[in-house]
Amino acid sequence: MSKPRLATCSLAGCFGCHMSILDIDERMLELAEVIQFHKSPITDIKTFTERCRIGLVEGGCANEENVEVLRAFRRNCDILVSVGDCATMGGIPALRNFVEIEECLREAYVDGPSTHNPDGVIPRDIELPLLLDKVRPAHEVVHMDYSLPGCPPSADTIWAAVTALLSESPVNLPYPLVKYD
Amino acid sequence: MSETVSFTIDGKRLTARAGQTILAAAEASGVYIPRLCHKDGLNPVGGCRVCTVRVNGRPASACTQPVSAGIVVDNDTDELRSWRRQIVEMLFVEGNHFCMFCEKSGNCELQALAYRLGITAPRYPYLWPKRDVDASHPDIILDRNRCILCGRCERTSRDLDGKSVFGFIERGIHKTLAVNAEARLGDTGLDLTDQAVNACPVGAILKKRTAYRTPVGQRQFDREPIGTGVETRASLTVRGGEPGGGKPVQGEAR
Numbered sequence: 376m377s378k379p380r381l382a383t384c385s386l387a388g389c390f391g392c393h394m395s396i397l398d399i400d401e402r403m404l405e406l407a408e409v410i411q412f413h414k415s416p417i418t419d420i421k422t423f424t425e426r427c428r429i430g431l432v433e434g435g436c437a438n439e440e441n442v443e444v445l446r447a448f449r450r451n452c453d454i455l456v457s458v459g460d461c462a463t464m465g466g467i468p469a470l471r472n473f474v475e476i477e478e479c480l481r482e483a484y485v486d487g488p489s490t491h492n493p494d495g496v497i498p499r500d501i502e503l504p505l506l507l508d509k510v511r512p513a514h515e516v517v518h519m520d521y522s523l524p525g526c527p528p529s530a531d532t533i534w535a536a537v538t539a540l541l542s543e544s545p546v547n548l549p550y551p552l553v554k555y556d
Numbered sequence: 557m558s559e560t561v562s563f564t565i566d567g568k569r570l571t572a573r574a575g576q577t578i579l580a581a582a583e584a585s586g587v588y589i590p591r592l593c594h595k596d597g598l599n600p601v602g603g604c605r606v607c608t609v610r611v612n613g614r615p616a617s618a619c620t621q622p623v624s625a626g627i628v629v630d631n632d633t634d635e636l637r638s639w640r641r642q643i644v645e646m647l648f649v650e651g652n653h654f655c656m657f658c659e660k661s662g663n664c665e666l667q668a669l670a671y672r673l674g675i676t677a678p679r680y681p682y683l684w685p686k687r688d689v690d691a692s693h694p695d696i697i698l699d700r701n702r703c704i705l706c707g708r709c710e711r712t713s714r715d716l717d718g719k720s721v722f723g724f725i726e727r728g729i730h731k732t733l734a735v736n737a738e739a740r741l742g743d744t745g746l747d748l749t750d751q752a753v754n755a756c757p758v759g760a761i762l763k764k765r766t767a768y769r770t771p772v773g774q775r776q777f778d779r780e781p782i783g784t785g786v787e788t789r790a791s792l793t794v795r796g797g798e799p800g801g802g803k804p805v806q807g808e809a810r
Contacts, residue, residue, distance in 0.1 A: 460656050463677040464648075467656070472684040515681055522677035526656035550781055553676060555655035555667055556772050 379428035379541065382452060383415040386441040387468040387510055388434025391527045392459040393417070396431070398530035409541060414451075423451040429540055430454070431533075432519070434461045436511045437468050440504035449517040454540055457522040458533065460555065462513040466526065469510040476506055521546055524555045561625040565609075566632050572623040579607055579618040582631065588783030589631055590640055590669055592647075592757055593706035594619040597716065604706055606640050606669065637673060644669050645678035650729075652687060652701035653758075659767040660759030662775025666704060667758075668782035690735070692742030695764050696753055703733050703760040713752035721746045733760070 385393055393416060399406065413427050414420045430452030436442050448455060460466040471479050484490060484497045513519050523536055532552040539546045559574040565587055572581030577600060579589050593604035602617035609618045610630040618631070630636060647666060655661045687700040710722040710733070721744045725734045737743035746752065753761060772778075 457677060460654075464653075465682060467654075469682075469684070470654070473652075473686050509684060512677065512682065514677060514679075519677075524676055550671065551778075553671060553674075554778070555670070556658070556661040 378409060378411045380413040380425060381410045381415070381429045381431070381537070382413045382423070382427040382448065383417065383431040384433065384444055384448060385416060386432065386434030386444060386462070386513070387437035388459060388461045388466070390416075390433070392431075392433035392462075392533075395525075395527035395530050396458075396533055399534045400530070402530075402534055406537070423447060427452045428454065429456065429537065431456050431458045431537075432462050432513050433458050435465045435468060435513060436507060436516050437471075438504040438506050442507070442516055445513060445516055454520045455513075455517070456536065456540075457513045457519045459528055460524055460526045462519075463522045463524045465510045465512050469512075472509045476508060480506075524553065526556055528552075529554075561623055563623050563625065563627045563629060565629040575622050577619055578609060578611070578616075578621050578623055578627075578629055581623050582618065582629075583786050586787055586789065587631065588786040589618045590672065590783065591619055592665060592669065592704065593708060595708050595712075595755060595757075598708065598711050598755075599715065601707065601711070604643065604704075606643050608636060608639055610636065640669070641673045641675055644673060645675060645680055647704050648675075648678045649680045649682045650685070651704060652684065654701075658702065658759045659762055660702070662770075662772055662778045664759060664777070665757035665782060668777035671777060672781045672783065687732075690741045692740035693744075693746060694742065695748040696741065696746060697762045697764055698733075698735070698741050699760050699762070700733060701760075702758045704758055705731055705733065706757060708755040708757060709733070709752045709761055712755040713746070713750065717750045717752050719745055719750065719752070721750070721752060 383393065383396065397403070412418045413425060414423050430448040432445065432448060432455060434441065436445060457463045461468060465472070480497050485492055485495050514522070521536065523532055525532060529552065532548060535548055535552055536546050560571045561574055562569060562571045564570065565582055568587070570581060570585045570587070579591060579594065579600070582589050589607050589609060591604070591607040594600045594607065600619035602620035605617055607618040608615050611621060611627050644666065648670065653666070655667055658664070661667060687703070689700065690698040705724070707724070710724065713719045713721040721736055723734050723736055724731055726732050735741050735744050748763065753763060755761070
């Protein structure tokens with residue numbers, strides 16, 4: 376009947392993993408034959424209105440908005456996949472885990488060498504999501520069904536995993552497709 | 557001296573010299589037993605427990621346990637792979653291992669073991685310990701974020717270089733690699749030519765200005781799983797390796 380839906384999001388990531396999704400090149404047409412993109416930066420659909428078979432999660436959780444989006448993905452997707460090192464281990468954003476959060480904000484908004492902020496204001500508008508104490512990988516916030524490490528995982532890795540999931544066969548990636556760098 | 561004993565490993569009958577360790581005897585016959593804290597040329601200490609096998613049903617570290625006649629060794633079983641996976645996962649969450657910008661990536665034994673064991677993400681919570689970097693030496697960098705406390709540098713420096721540049725301080729989770737100097741690595745007698753510099757399985761001890769001579773993607777464990785050399789050296793009929801998932805190796809890394 377209707378095609379299974381696929382959702383993607385970029386939390387505390389750099390969109391590099393989404394670039395790697397796009398890097399499947401002409402196979403994107405093949406993918407579009409068998410799935411329908413739902414909530415994703417690619418479609419610009421902002422909210423879940425239908426249940427999705429697969430959710431691809433780029434990035435870990437650095438703030439409360441990331442947590443909210445990730446929880447919405449867990450509620451609305453049958454299979455959740457961590458895509459990339461940020462989702463699987465925190466990645467580059469997790470480098471702030473070694474610095475106290477106040478010091479981190481002061482460096483970014485007040486003391487940084489290229490910062491112009493004469494009033495020394497650290498943004499704290501109610502519209503802005505609060506930062507978490509530490510950047511956390513996705514599986515420390517909700518249950519994740521699969522992880523695809525890599526910075527980013529190669530297009531072949533993403534392709535192999537997504538096609539395996541769609542055909543309901545086991546995700547058994549050959550050695551060259553699982554890399555942490 | 558040349559007395560030989562026979563034993564089995566995963567049902568395969570092997571022979572060993574009397575007194576040879578299980579790990580060395582297996583390796584000589586083309587059976588790879590994963591290990592981290594042991595390196596050829598060093599006295600084994602059985603510290604990391606990655607080489608744990610079952611000997612007549614009892615767990616033992618293969619790098620320290622000598623072969624005795626008729627023992628039955630289990631190596632590549634679901635249970636032992638699961639134990640090894642858990643040890644490697646704990647090492648990942650206990651330190652700060654950022655493979656994406658680590659110079660050692662692709663040549664790192666910890667990473668390679670994780671690849672071989674089929675780890676895509678550790679199941680334990682990350683600890684994010686605060687560790688320091690010592691870049692005081694003109695040619696060598698010491699990054700304790702990546703140190704897994706295997707002691708290979710410490711033993712190599714003491715036993716092979718005769719210098720004892722490294723040592724450990726504190727205990728348990730606070731255990732830290734220290735240098736035998738009043739201040740920093742740059743104040744020790746460590747030389748670029750010391751074997752200890754090459755003893756590190758991870759990216760904790762690195763030679764400066766050598767980082768990207770081999771591009772990422774073309775390094776040792778990008779090409780083949782760790783242990784493949786052991787498996788193919790003994791028998792050229794073995795093709796590729798058997799990483800954790802049990803899928804044959806195929807294709808090229810992109």
